[in-house]
Amino acid sequence: MKPFYEKTIHTKPIFQGRMISLQVDEVELPNGQTSTREVVKHPGxxxxxxxxxxxxxxxxxxxxxxxxxxxxxxxxxxxxxxxxxxxxxxxxxxxxxxxxxxxxxxxxxxxxxxxxxxxxxxxxxxxxxxxxxxxxxxxxxxxxxxxxxxxxxxxxxxxxxxxxxxxxxxxxxxxxxxxxxxxx
Ligand SMILES: [Mg+2]
Missing domain, CATH: 3.90.79.10 (Nucleoside Triphosphate Pyrophosphohydrolase)
Structure with missing residues (x-):
């Protein structure tokens, strides 16, 4: 099975709140192209x-x-x-x-x-x-x-x-x- 891993090239922190943070990750896609992912980090x-x-x-x-x-x-x-x-x-x-x-x-x-x-x-x-x-x-x-x-x-x-x-x-x-x- 081919992995669909996305390697992070760059992380841009946007917001750090009391409960969550928001970042935009620039990623390398499995086909070699790049894209961005908007990611919210949460403590669970x-x-x-x-x-x-x-x-x-x-x-x-x-x-x-x-x-x-x-x-x-x-x-x-x-x-x-x-x-x-x-x-x-x-x-x-x-x-x-x-x-x-x-x-x-x-x-x-x-x-x-x-x-x-x-x-x-x-x-x-x-x-x-x-x-x-x-x-x-x-x-x-x-x-x-x-x-x-x-x-x-x-x-x-x-x-x-x-x-x-x-x-x-x-x-x-x-x-x-x-x-x-x-x-x-
Ligand atoms: Mg509650």
Whole structure:
């Protein structure tokens, strides 16, 4: 198999923010020609699928500026430098929803937008939830809500669940239920 590697000839830093940086890389293509790639560097993030014992999942409603709309998402947050993804997941869950989890399991990880960003997202399943107090970041306005799978699918159809990690969570949940019904 022929590798499709793109060698970086030059990196031009454009912007360094609190969370992300943007750079434009000049690259040599596999056919020898050159092109440019606009790349966002991101520290990585975690998301949690918190399942309650009565068969519901915790989502948070929040306004997303890039989309100019409110959506429902599973709790998530970016990794601090050197932070362990599991402890970050427990922290974000508690901050945004007030729930503490007894058990946390890594389900998978995926790149959210490989076309322009290196953000890697770890997704955990949290169970054994106990309700405590919410304490979101100063500039974070979120509201936790418990939804059934059916309500989640309705929210997705209405484009109120409209991001990749939460759509993944619904598909994971649907699959989990199907397996339980089939006794697997
Ligand atoms: Mg968050």
């Amino acid at each position: 993030a975690v998301a949690v699928m918190p399942f309650t014992t009565d068969g519901r999942m915790v989502v948070v409603r929040q306004f997303r500026k890039p989309l100019e709309k409110e959506i429902y998402e599973i709790p998530a947050g970016k990794l601090e430098k050197g932070e362990d993804p599991a402890s970050c997941a427990l922290r974000e869950l508690e901050e945004e929803t007030g729930f503490a989890a007894e058990s946390l399991q890594l389900v998978t990880s995926f790149y959210t937008s490989p076309g322009f960003a290196d953000e890697l997202l770890y997704i955990f399943e949290a169970t054994g939830l106990t309700q405590g107090k919410v304490h979101p970041d100063e500039d974070e306005f979120v509201e936790a809500q418990l939804i059934s799978l059916e309500e989640g699918l309705e929210l997705m159809a209405a484009e109120q669940i409209h991001d990749a990690k939460t759509v993944f969570a619904l598909m994971y949940w649907q699959n989990k239920r199907l397996k339980a019904q089939l006794g697997k």
